[in-house]
Amino acid sequence: MSTPGTSSPRQAAFDVMVDGVREPWWIRTRRLVVLSAIIVLTILGALDVITTVIGRLRPSSPISAPGIADGALDAVAEGVAVDYLSWDAEDRARREQVLRRWAVPGRDVDGWDGQGRQSADSATVLARARQDLGNAVVTVRVRVVPYTVDGTSGPPDQAPPQSPDHDPGPSSPDTEPGVPAAQPAPQTLPGWRAHPARWLIVAVPLALHEGRLLLAASPALVGDPGTDAPELLPAGNATSDDRFSRDTRSSVRTFFEALATGDLDFVRAPRARIASLQGAAVLVEVRQWRGVQAPPGKSPEQRMGVASVVWRTVENAGQLTCTYRLRLHRQDDRWLLAAIGIDTGTSP
Template sequence: MNPWESAAEALKAEDRTAAATPSPPASTPEPAHETAAPWSTIDEKSGTAALRRLGRGVLWAVVGLAVITGVRAWIVPNHGTTPTQQSPAKTAPAYPTDAAQAVAGRFARVYLTWDEDHPDARAAALAAVLPDGADTAAGWDGHGYQDVLAVQPAAVTPTTQRQARVRVDVLIRTTEKEGTPAKGKTKATAPTTADHWIGLDVPVVQTAGGVIVTGEPGIVGVPAHGPKAPNLKTPDTDAAFGQQTAGTVTRFFKAYAGGDVDSVTAPGATIPPLPDGMTLVGVTSWSADAGNGDDRTGTAQVTWKVGGAQVEQTYRIELTRVASADAQRWQVAEISGGAA
């Protein structure tokens, strides 16, 4: 018999036997066959476990803090506490100092000028600087003669309601006209004049249209002397360089007095000539500041004859070294009055 045919017949007989055998109840599941696990267990490293435990500890700490302080305090800040950084306070706009000084200076010149022979001139001038409808007499009784020679607006002191007080220093000239002839005399006394400084406090107010004078001012005194000067540090000097350039400075002032400084000034320097009527007496002293390089500075004391008198003046001189193909020399590049 063919073995393959025998095997096929045996397989068919098994299939017929299995089909004839009744199936077990559906409620009784077939026991599961144990199979091997699809994974393998790996020992956890100690560092990883420590990090996990630390993370759990931090998480529980945050939960505990939220319970104590309240989650709402984290989300909505407490406005009752003072913030660590406060917003800058709003400041009022600066007072218009320049406009206040201009108005007060113009008013002071008109207010302190009067001529009893022409009273309407003062009233018309005051009307131009006072608010509409203000009294143009401004306290004057209509007598006397006075002129204003100079006006110097000074400090502006703001007060309230956009008002301010402007200090104005005024140089006035009062005139006493000819008096009646004394008994037994045929000629009247000559007019006399006197010049002196006075202070004037002018009240002003800022309006939508600018700054205006709000009322009558008050005459105040002028200090007899200024405040004490601070102790200023004088620059160190270079005696050798001062001696080396003394001739240069002297030649410059001689040319300066003569009105022709082009030959003694550095290329590109522009120094306006002195006014007429000044004659050089001499350079009293020249002191060069310590330093180095091609630009040096120093202080010169110079005596001039002007208006029939001799006056000593102080100048700051800037020298620059000018070099040519075969020589070099120092020339004046800039000059300014005063020791600063």
């Protein structure tokens, strides 16, 4: 038997001497556990501090979704929108040169008729609709100043035609077409009369081409907050339906007339979300309408097609040809507009 204050031979093997005093093994073990915990917490704290510092030093990424960064999309789309909505009949070559720099090589993206004068500025992105990692449609609001011929100063070399109902007299913002802006009309140029600024909204289709973000097709005038979807037609080469195209051509024209004026209640399909141009443009003609056959297995009450439309901008400052992709819905023997998007540069 061991006396009090002494250890058995087996315990003595685990005890140690500290300052001449024998220390039990369990005290030593507790001390090692506490020391190990302190070391671990110190290391974890240091790693947390390092991670925080690195996170603050590293610039935040503008990418909110896989693919092209939002900032890159916005920068290109805003530049395209300003250049696309600016033109001058006296210097057509300048616009052609500028748009070629924005566009995919070999792609014709100029829908302007070459008449009139208009300047644009103050572009702001309203929405983005991504198709895939390299394609997107960006909706941009732009402030424009339209010009008309000033008869008192003598017409410019290429004067835009005047519409029969054109009234060059002053008007209040309540009666002006389109959405008025507060910017006053700039100083009138010789041969031209400037009008108060308006807001226009344009959808810009962009694509990543050989490492550059470029304009894939002509932009198109749309309503706020933009088109319903960037792509509405089935993938691949859809087959045209000539009979369907003939039967629905008048309905399609009615759709675009309502899109311009805002009278969409009688042409819009139930639950369709379609915004009007709010009088920012007047329909000149539906230049081309091509309906396509319904894909196998799809309801014949849902049809699609592509329309090429000519708009006359406010104050008759010029005309733009825009291409749209439509989805139609038949209800009670009437075709209604279910969705509208823009051409994105891929052939249906």
